[in-house]
Amino acid sequence: MKKHLLLLCWLGCTLPSLANHITGGEMYYTFMGMNGAAYQYQVTLHLYRDCFSTGAPLDDQAAIAIFNNGTRTMVWSGLIARSTIVVEDLTDPSPCITNPPRVCYQVGVYQFVVTLPGTPSGYTITYQRCCRIAGINNLSFSNNVGATYTAVIPGTSQLPTAPANNSAHFRGIDTVVICAGNAFTYNFGAIDMDNDSLSYSFCNAYTGGTPDSPVPNPPAPPPYPSVPYSFNYNSGLPMGINVLLDPRSGMIRGIAPPPGIYCVTVCVTEYRQGIAIATQRKDLQIKVADCTKAAASLLPQYINCTDFSLQFRNLSNSPLIHTYAWDFGVPASSSDTSSLAAPRFTYPDTGTYVVKLVTNRGEQCSDSSTAQVKVYPGFHPGFVSTGICISKPTQFTDTTRTTYGTVNSWTWNFGENGATNDTSTSQNPVYIYPTTGIKPVQLIVTSDKGCLDTATQNVSIIDKPPIQMIPTDTLICIADSVKLQAVSTGTYSWSPNVNIINPTSPTPVVHPTTTTWYYVDVDAQGCRNRDSVRVRVVDHVTLQALGDTTVCLGDAAQLRTQSDGLHYLWSPPAYLDDPTSPAPLATPPGTTTFRVTASIGHCSATDQVLVRTVPYPTARAGLDTIICYHTTAQLHGSYVGSSFSWSPAQSLSNPGILNPVASPGSTTAYILTVYDTIGCPKPGLDTVLVTVRPKINAYAGPDTSVVIGQPLQLQASGGVSYLWSPPTGLSADNLANPIGLYNGSFDSIRYHVLVADEVGCRDSASVLVKVFFVQPQVFVPTAFTPNGDGLNDLLRPIPVGIRQIDYFRVYNRWGQLVFSTTSAEKGWDGTLGGQPQSTNTYVWIVHAIDYTGKPFFSKGTVTLIR
Numbered sequence: 126m127k128k129h130l131l132l133l134c135w136l137g138c139t140l141p142s143l144a145n146h147i148t149g150g151e152m153y154y155t156f157m158g159m160n161g162a163a164y165q166y167q168v169t170l171h172l173y174r175d176c177f178s179t180g181a182p183l184d185d186q187a188a189i190a191i192f193n194n195g196t197r198t199m200v201w202s203g204l205i206a207r208s209t210i211v212v213e214d215l216t217d218p219s220p221c222i223t224n225p226p227r228v229c230y231q232v233g234v235y236q237f238v239v240t241l242p243g244t245p246s247g248y249t250i251t252y253q254r255c256c257r258i259a260g261i262n263n264l265s266f267s268n269n270v271g272a273t274y275t276a277v278i279p280g281t282s283q284l285p286t287a288p289a290n291n292s293a294h295f296r297g298i299d300t301v302v303i304c305a306g307n308a309f310t311y312n313f314g315a316i317d318m319d320n321d322s323l324s325y326s327f328c329n330a331y332t333g334g335t336p337d338s339p340v341p342n343p344p345a346p347p348p349y350p351s352v353p354y355s356f357n358y359n360s361g362l363p364m365g366i367n368v369l370l371d372p373r374s375g376m377i378r379g380i381a382p383p384p385g386i387y388c389v390t391v392c393v394t395e396y397r398q399g400i401a402i403a404t405q406r407k408d409l410q411i412k413v414a415d416c417t418k419a420a421a422s423l424l425p426q427y428i429n430c431t432d433f434s435l436q437f438r439n440l441s442n443s444p445l446i447h448t449y450a451w452d453f454g455v456p457a458s459s460s461d462t463s464s465l466a467a468p469r470f471t472y473p474d475t476g477t478y479v480v481k482l483v484t485n486r487g488e489q490c491s492d493s494s495t496a497q498v499k500v501y502p503g504f505h506p507g508f509v510s511t512g513i514c515i516s517k518p519t520q521f522t523d524t525t526r527t528t529y530g531t532v533n534s535w536t537w538n539f540g541e542n543g544a545t546n547d548t549s550t551s552q553n554p555v556y557i558y559p560t561t562g563i564k565p566v567q568l569i570v571t572s573d574k575g576c577l578d579t580a581t582q583n584v585s586i587i588d589k590p591p592i593q594m595i596p597t598d599t600l601i602c603i604a605d606s607v608k609l610q611a612v613s614t615g616t617y618s619w620s621p622n623v624n625i626i627n628p629t630s631p632t633p634v635v636h637p638t639t640t641t642w643y644y645v646d647v648d649a650q651g652c653r654n655r656d657s658v659r660v661r662v663v664d665h666v667t668l669q670a671l672g673d674t675t676v677c678l679g680d681a682a683q684l685r686t687q688s689d690g691l692h693y694l695w696s697p698p699a700y701l702d703d704p705t706s707p708a709p710l711a712t713p714p715g716t717t718t719f720r721v722t723a724s725i726g727h728c729s730a731t732d733q734v735l736v737r738t739v740p741y742p743t744a745r746a747g748l749d750t751i752i753c754y755h756t757t758a759q760l761h762g763s764y765v766g767s768s769f770s771w772s773p774a775q776s777l778s779n780p781g782i783l784n785p786v787a788s789p790g791s792t793t794a795y796i797l798t799v800y801d802t803i804g805c806p807k808p809g810l811d812t813v814l815v816t817v818r819p820k821i822n823a824y825a826g827p828d829t830s831v832v833i834g835q836p837l838q839l840q841a842s843g844g845v846s847y848l849w850s851p852p853t854g855l856s857a858d859n860l861a862n863p864i865g866l867y868n869g870s871f872d873s874i875r876y877h878v879l880v881a882d883e884v885g886c887r888d889s890a891s892v893l894v895k896v897f898f899v900q901p902q903v904f905v906p907t908a909f910t911p912n913g914d915g916l917n918d919l920l921r922p923i924p925v926g927i928r929q930i931d932y933f934r935v936y937n938r939w940g941q942l943v944f945s946t947t948s949a950e951k952g953w954d955g956t957l958g959g960q961p962q963s964t965n966t967y968v969w970i971v972h973a974i975d976y977t978g979k980p981f982f983s984k985g986t987v988t989l990i991r
Contacts, residue, residue, distance in 0.1 A: 146180025149173035149409035152276035153294045176229035183233035188342035195246030202343040205235045215300035221490035226414035243288045247280030253344040255334030262385035263358035271333030279402035291318035293393045295407045305384045308422035313391040314375035321395040325375040328392040329360040363389045384415040419445035421482040421494035430504030430576035438467040454478040503528025504576040514652035530574035540564035558586040590649035592656040600661045605726030606636035615649030668723040668730035675737040677805040681710040690723025739804035742766030746797040746813035753886030754820040766799040823880035825892040832926035837865040844880035901926030901975035908988040911955030919952030931972040964991045
């Protein structure tokens with residue numbers, strides 16, 4: 126996103142807008158000769174911009190200033206016009222790279238000539254701009270972070286001829302493809318026209334312009350603050366611990382970190398006659414892409430400082446790799462090879478070895494790589510710290526142990542969020558924390574054998590040590606003593622130093638003769654705090670047991686005291702829930718006197734309280750009973766008391782008598798409540814349960830018809846016992862399912878069945894049996910009137926002596942089926958598809974099986990009358 130901010134230039138022009146577009150820069154100069162007693166230089170500034178950036182274009186002018194390093198005063202400034210833009214574009218990446226990124230830089234070139242007199246301290250040439258591109262991985266924040274690019278001209282104090290210097294000039298190629306997790310090299314090498322010796326190192330990237338002043342004109346004088354590196358990264362490890370810089374060549378080598386953008390600054394120091402005369406800088410935001418190379422990609426170095434076994438893996442996971450050939454570098458060994466992609470190998474002894482990997486041997490994307498392997502187990506990093514107070518020194522002491530070699534470097538990060546000075550390379554540094562809190566301290570240590578490991582520890586920084594007093598107030602009897610307790614960390618000092626034993630202990634014993642405030646001062650490594658406790662002193666105990674009381678027998682009584690006692694003891698203890706409480710619950714078996722003693726050390730006092738008990742009134746509601754549905758129950762209550770009542774009253778004939786008649790609609794619990802006036806304020810209760818049996822649904826079956834000689838299976842339901850009457854024609858009168866058989870002596874008979882449940886509750890039902898003096902038959906009416914008056918609305922088959930109906934069908938005059946059923950209980954209502962049919966004559970047919978198993982067939986007509 127672009128933020129436009131107009132600034133007035135010294136010359137009245139409008140400088141470019143603030144935008145996140147800068148990807149790097151460097152400054153260098155060439156000595157052109159003397160101009161009288163002064164030195165003339167051609168200065169070149171290179172500014173880098175990603176070709177695909179959506180940020181602002183490169184500035185048309187650059188505001189540059191030159192400062193005297195001794196006085197930090199500005200000796201020259203100017204606006205330098207951009208002379209050209211050089212495009213560095215990698216258009217043909219290797220075919221052995223999968224998903225290669227596009228790498229392209231626009232390099233703006235700004236040049237000018239300046240003449241400067243020699244000075245003992247030399248000069249710093251400076252350009253500043255805001256802002257770097259957003260989303261830089263190794264910065265704690267990168268939005269609106271500016272940049273400063275410098276070049277240093279040496280002074281005569283280094284060497285008399287030092288100002289006649291050509292600065293080192295970085296000449297590495299910047300169109301480099303770096304794939305995450307893959308080995309890479311990036312050349313930051315420089316040339317020096319004076320043949321000075323060059324030494325390279327990673328160094329701090331500088332901040333520069335700000336959103337309020339995106340193009341400072343003139344730039345600010347040195348020194349310049351560092352950008353804010355994020356955790357696990359710093360100026361010496363800008364791409365993590367697996368990326369190192371060769372101090373002799375300026376070549377960056379290692380295994381690329383995760384995909385993203387990384388701010389990397391390399392310093393090259395010029396040495397002449399063994400004296401460092403100047404340091405030049407190159408600052409780039411390097412892209413790491415999500416791509417893979419078909420390469421033999423190894424870590425720069427493999428170190429095992431724990432045991433003898435190492436896991437190797439080709440760091441490239443390119444799908445173009447097919448074969449692996451490993452040689453683990455054990456001299457005079459033929460078994461130290463493998464063809465696995467990720468082999469594990471155990472070395473026979475300590476020492477330094479060279480492992481070699483060849484991938485895709487004999488193929489287009491064949492590659493090989495070697496790496497040094499160091500096996501020196503017994504490396505144990507660690508540290509301790511003293512001093513936990515804000516704004517006071519915290520001493521860190523390295524406790525690292527190593528079996529082989531010596532520890533040779535220490536990189537500390539003291540975990541102060543937002544700070545840029547919370548690092549050190551000393552073995553035992555001191556740091557002063559400006560804020561309180563938990564600080565995640567990290568120590569990275571190395572040995573001369575190549576071991577590298579990290580120790581981490583949380584350090585709590587406080588403004589004063591917390592103190593917990595146990596107790597915060599106390600009470601003793603005169604001539605007694607009490608132990609005080611302060612819970613904290615550090616050294617203790619109690620005051621006043623009167624009637625006290627061990628005043629430098631966290632738990633002194635005091636024996637004051639009057640009420641006294643005792644103070645404790647705690648010193649925790651320079652942090653101090655104070656707290657206090659009051660020791661009250663008395664010469665007697667006050668005690669009053671509150672109020673005799675009356676309770677119902679079996680209930681608990683709450684006993685209470687008014688007292689300043691510390692300890693209590695009640696008796697008799699058997700009837701108390703806690704005989705040591707100042708307010709126990711008492712449940713005596715009868716009227717009882719309870720005594721209480723309150724004490725403070727050797728002082729004590731005694732009092733007592735009387736608990737009277739009164740029996741509950743007696744209620745007897747009678748025995749539970751069971752009644753049949755829609756019947757009544759006679760209740761039989763009795764009591765000892767002054768009054769009573771029944772509930773619920775709605776279903777009782779008279780709730781004010783002891784023997785009311787209950788008529789519950791469902792099972793009901795009736796409660797008899799009894800009160801008295803002799804001391805127990807609570808009622809006596811008893812309950813009688815009247816269980817109401819469910820209603821009996823007696824059923825004798827549907828009315829039916831039979832022919833002479835046809836057995837009829839009756840089927841009653843609804844209970845557990847049955848009695849049929851009359852017993853005429855029945856196989857038995859006390860079964861739910863007797864069989865009836867008829868000889869023609871009557872043409873119909875109605876049976877009644879008395880149905881009873883498990884407890885004898887009864888109900889009855891009946892069934893009509895018609896007896897026909899014919900052969901098995903299916904009768905069908907000749908007409909029906911489906912007008913909804915409830916009379917003759919359905920056309921149904923009426924079977925007599927028939928066991929089953931296979932079908933009963935009705936057709937209209939055109940032969941269309943209008944109704945079909947297999948049940949005598951169903952009939953035609955005179956409709957078709959929900960539409961009433963008109964008055965007409967319809968044909969019916971029926972097919973059935975009679976009770977003897979013979980088929981029966983009949984047909985006829987019926988008239989529908991509307």
